[in-house]
């Protein structure tokens with residue numbers, strides 16, 4: 661590995677992102693590669709405040725573009741305050757969701773103009789994007805089952821309809837088709853050990869964990 665990597669993990673709710681991020685961070689640490697775990701929205705003090713606001717299931721009446729701008733505010737804050745500085749000092753960054761989620765959820769999911777979101781995002785993030793993005797692709801009903809097996813009620817976005825999540829899923833697949841170099845699509849309906857084996861392959865392809 662000749663540069664610190666910025667990896668993001670994407671997928672619909674319950675697809676296994678946090679499980680995969682845990683695994684990635686553990687593997688990087690085992691290889692003694694400095695790494696930082698971030699989540700979107702969140703990570704920074706500003707971002708975590710925005711996260712509680714955005715995921716609050718009691719919050720009603722938020723305009724779709726207000727939602728986009730709040731997500732972009734969190735992304736802007738964490739790129740400038742945390743991600744860029746970490747990469748600059750040689751630390752890898754692993755993100756539990758990042759900018760693609762805004763396009764998938766607010767663009768495809770909510771039906772907002774995707775080009776318009778992209779234009780604002782490009783301006784705010786100055787084209788900054790992950791080196792690799794793992795997309796955990798999973799049927800909506802399976803993700804729903806996994807989610808409901810967890811404790812705690814649904815958050816504001818998890819409470820959306822199955823149709824909404826299906827649009828988000830298709831949105832993510834569209835993004836992956838548009839940028840095949842950056843995206844690695846993993847069939848997340850498979851048992852966890854198979855999913856993690858594919859994640860391991862991704863790490864090897866970046867030079868991490870490759871045996872000489």
Ligand SMILES: Nc1ncnc2c1ncn2[C@@H]1O[C@H](COP(=O)(O)OP(=O)(O)OP(=O)(O)O)[C@@H](O)[C@H]1O
Nearest residue numbers: 672673674675676677678679806848850851852855
């Ligand atoms: N491939 C898999 N096979 C079976 N169960 C899985 C698999 N991947 C994850 N799980 C389980 O499914 C549940 C949801 O996984 P996880 O919390 O990682 O998803 P998530 O994408 O982070 O969800 P959210 O978007 O709600 O944060 C967890 O209980 C996890 O152990």
Ligand SMILES: [Mg+2]
Nearest residue numbers: 677678679756
């Ligand atoms: Mg999660």
